[in-house]
Amino acid sequence: MASIEIREARKAYGSLEVLHGVSIDIPDGEFVILVGPSGCGKSTLLRMIAGLESITSGDIAIGNMVVNDLPPKKRDIAMVFQSYALYPHMSVAENMGFSLKIAGRSKAEIEQKVSEAADILGLRPLLFRKPAQLSGGQRQRVAMGRAIVRDPAVFLFDEPLSNLDAQLRVQMRSEIKALHQRLKTTTVYVTHDQVEAMTMADRIVVMHDGNVEQMGAPLELFDRPANLFVARFIGSPSMNMLEGQIEEVNGAPTFVSGGFALPLSQASPAKPGEEVVLGFRPEHLSIAGPNSVSTLEAEVIVVEPTGTETLLNVTTAGHAFLALFRARLDVNPGERIMLSIDPLHVHLFSKATGKRL
Amino acid sequence: MTIAVPNALSRPGFFQRLSFANKSDVFTRVLVIAITIALLFYILLPVYWMLKTSFQPNQEIRVLPPIWFPTETTAHPYTNANRLIPMWRYVLNSLFVSVTAAGISTIIACSAAYVLARFRFPGATIILGLILLTNLIPAITRVFPIYFFIQNMGLLNSYVGLILAYVGFSLPFAVLMLRGYFESAAPPELEEAALIDGCGYFEAFWRVILPVCLPGIAAVAIFTFLNAWNDFLWASLLLNQGEMKTIQVGIGDFAQEGGGVQYVNAFMAACVVATVPALVVFVFVQRWLVGGLTAGSVKT
Numbered sequence: 001m002a003s004i005e006i007r008e009a010r011k012a013y014g015s016l017e018v019l020h021g022v023s024i025d026i027p028d029g030e031f032v033i034l035v036g037p038s039g040c041g042k043s044t045l046l047r048m049i050a051g052l053e054s055i056t057s058g059d060i061a062i063g064n065m066v067v068n069d070l071p072p073k074k075r076d077i078a079m080v081f082q083s084y085a086l087y088p089h090m091s092v093a094e095n096m097g098f099s100l101k102i103a104g105r106s107k108a109e110i111e112q113k114v115s116e117a118a119d120i121l122g123l124r125p126l127l128f129r130k131p132a133q134l135s136g137g138q139r140q141r142v143a144m145g146r147a148i149v150r151d152p153a154v155f156l157f158d159e160p161l162s163n164l165d166a167q168l169r170v171q172m173r174s175e176i177k178a179l180h181q182r183l184k185t186t187t188v189y190v191t192h193d194q195v196e197a198m199t200m201a202d203r204i205v206v207m208h209d210g211n212v213e214q215m216g217a218p219l220e221l222f223d224r225p226a227n228l229f230v231a232r233f234i235g236s237p238s239m240n241m242l243e244g245q246i247e248e249v250n251g252a253p254t255f256v257s258g259g260f261a262l263p264l265s266q267a268s269p270a271k272p273g274e275e276v277v278l279g280f281r282p283e284h285l286s287i288a289g290p291n292s293v294s295t296l297e298a299e300v301i302v303v304e305p306t307g308t309e310t311l312l313n314v315t316t317a318g319h320a321f322l323a324l325f326r327a328r329l330d331v332n333p334g335e336r337i338m339l340s341i342d343p344l345h346v347h348l349f350s351k352a353t354g355k356r357l
Numbered sequence: 358m359t360i361a362v363p364n365a366l367s368r369p370g371f372f373q374r375l376s377f378a379n380k381s382d383v384f385t386r387v388l389v390i391a392i393t394i395a396l397l398f399y400i401l402l403p404v405y406w407m408l409k410t411s412f413q414p415n416q417e418i419r420v421l422p423p424i425w426f427p428t429e430t431t432a433h434p435y436t437n438a439n440r441l442i443p444m445w446r447y448v449l450n451s452l453f454v455s456v457t458a459a460g461i462s463t464i465i466a467c468s469a470a471y472v473l474a475r476f477r478f479p480g481a482t483i484i485l486g487l488i489l490l491t492n493l494i495p496a497i498t499r500v501f502p503i504y505f506f507i508q509n510m511g512l513l514n515s516y517v518g519l520i521l522a523y524v525g526f527s528l529p530f531a532v533l534m535l536r537g538y539f540e541s542a543a544p545p546e547l548e549e550a551a552l553i554d555g556c557g558y559f560e561a562f563w564r565v566i567l568p569v570c571l572p573g574i575a576a577v578a579i580f581t582f583l584n585a586w587n588d589f590l591w592a593s594l595l596l597n598q599g600e601m602k603t604i605q606v607g608i609g610d611f612a613q614e615g616g617g618v619q620y621v622n623a624f625m626a627a628c629v630v631a632t633v634p635a636l637v638v639f640v641f642v643q644r645w646l647v648g649g650l651t652a653g654s655v656k657t
Contacts, residue, residue, distance in 0.1 A: 050549075050553060051552075051553075052549050052552070071552070071556070071557070072549075072552045072553045073552060073554070073555040073556065075554065077553065078551050079549075079550070080554065081546045081549070081550060083546050084545075085544070085546035085547050085549065085550035086550075087547065087550070087551075087565055087569070088569055089568040089569055089571075098551075098554050099553075099554035099555050100556055102555035102560070102564075120423060146550075146554070150554075181578055302606055305572075
């Protein structure tokens with residue numbers, strides 16, 4: 001096991017810089033997830049850690065040793081690819097034992113390690129099959145088996161669940177998490193699926209356009225997003241946004257947008273006259289009662305019941321919102337409903353900088 | 358006890374599939390079958406004639422109307438052919454030249470195609486364009502330059518000269534085909550996985566990419582072998598003296614010297630001997646050849 005330190009890592013292809021000085025510290029044994037939309041540089045960063053991409057400038061250290069110029073085989077890492085990258089001409093056992101064979105380990109040791117990994121992952125009955133004879137989930141497991149037989153210092157996962165169907169993805173998610181809890185190996189995992197990130201990570205690194213937008217524990221990112229991008233990206237369904245202005249009403253700072261006014265706490269750092277964006281999560285909207293203040297009248301556009309909850313697509317004054325209720329609602333498209341926002345769960349962002357206020 | 362009905366019987370048979378529900382449909386099917394039979398007849402008749410004649414006595418061959426099905430067969434034409442020309446020596450020459458050319462071409466093509474498929478470097482597109490261009494130049498226009506080139510190198514009437522020419526001719530196609538095969542059959546992740554598993558570039562190529570791409574590599578080797586084996590033009594220009602001739606040139610010379618008329622059955626026996634190795638190679642590796650040639654044409 002080892003820690004990973006990334007210091008001002010940059011990556012450029014010719015004049016095009018795709019990573020703009022990324023710095024991340026990953027302590028020994030931590031499960032860190034790099035998350036972000038396609039093209040944000042997360043896979044490039046992972047490949048730089050693996051040694052599959054060169055580092056234009058900056059340093060990457062694994063276990064306190066700078067590995068910038070080391071080839072992948074000398075970095076003591078194992079990687080699981082999105083496409084699994086299993087060797088199609090080898091059996092499951094040969095795939096799993098390949099790295100040990102290359103390292104010149106004895107046949108008995110290879111058999112023992114492969115056997116242990118096969119037991120952990122439930123692959124024993126499949127050991128003599130070829131990858132083509134396996135299902136997607138089984139291939140995924142073999143790819144993980146190939147990684148764990150080496151007992152590496154660092155596990156790298158590059159969107160390993162993207163090719164699986166939804167049900168299998170949920171199953172494999174918990175298997176990977178359980179594996180990490182068992183092995184405690186430092187893990188860097190790349191995904192564009194924020195649900196995967198929220199459910200698996202010790203710490204999430206949100207990336208956008210080659211920069212780190214925010215790093216932190218999943219709930220920290222969910223509860224206190226550092227900027228508009230993180231606020232929109234983390235959480236499913238994503239956060240509602242409403243542009244407006246801070247005004248002083250009855251001596252209290254109040255968010256005002258059109259006819260809607262929401263009194264804010266006195267401690268709010270927003271100053272009167274400031275242009276802001278108000279963020280509130282769909283689950284923090286409720287049907288307004290007779291005593292509710294700060295209500296919004298909205299028209300129901302779409303009703304999406306899932307059984308355990310109901311998601312409403314609503315519009316108010318030209319703004320589209322999502323509202324999530326942990327109950328079955330008897331509403332129909334076209335109906336007008338009164339909604340109120342929980343003032344304790346709103347987020348304010350500067351309209352100019354996009355940063356949290 | 359139940360009796361298993363073979364699948365072939367439970368499936369709709371050929372005649373059942375010829376549904377008579379629609380007259381024009383029946384007509385189309387019959388027409389297609391008739392054209393197929395006519396084409397097969399057209400293609401296979403010379404082959405049958407060659408095979409039949411190679412086992413017939415000479416007197417039976419010359420009669421009119423011709424005898425379609427021999428009444429008497431003999432292996433004498435085969436021994437006679439080897440007496441009239443050093444047939445087996447020519448076959449060995451052909452095998453040596455073709456196998457060596459195929460081997461060298463495949464090794465060079467593998468290396469070149471792998472580099473072109475995997476690495477981005479300045480001039481890669483130009484190199485690919487030039488390789489494609491050489492494929493577009495008609496072979497006949499290369500006769501004089503290559504003849505004089507081989508002559509100036511002092512390699513005329515040597516195995517090396519002919520092998521060099523075959524390797525040169527087969528490389529452009531082999532490189533283009535293998536490059537496509539490497540790109541489609543061996544995604545970069547496979548090589549990257551091998552690099553992470555402890556291989557260097559050469560070891561990753563040798564242990565992972567090569568076995569995965571074996572069908573494509575075999576297809577290129579076989580294609581090169583067949584081209585060299587069947588070649589007459591270059592062999593007759595570059596290696597046409599004494600016992601070093603290839604079987605194709607040997608048969609050509611035998612025909613020109615009157616053997617084709619005087620010893621028709623022996624001539625045909627030599628033709629059969631010249632055909633069999635290519636046929637055997639093709640029959641045994643046909644699946645690989647087709648798979649290798651079409652791989653990469655569709656994304657799977």
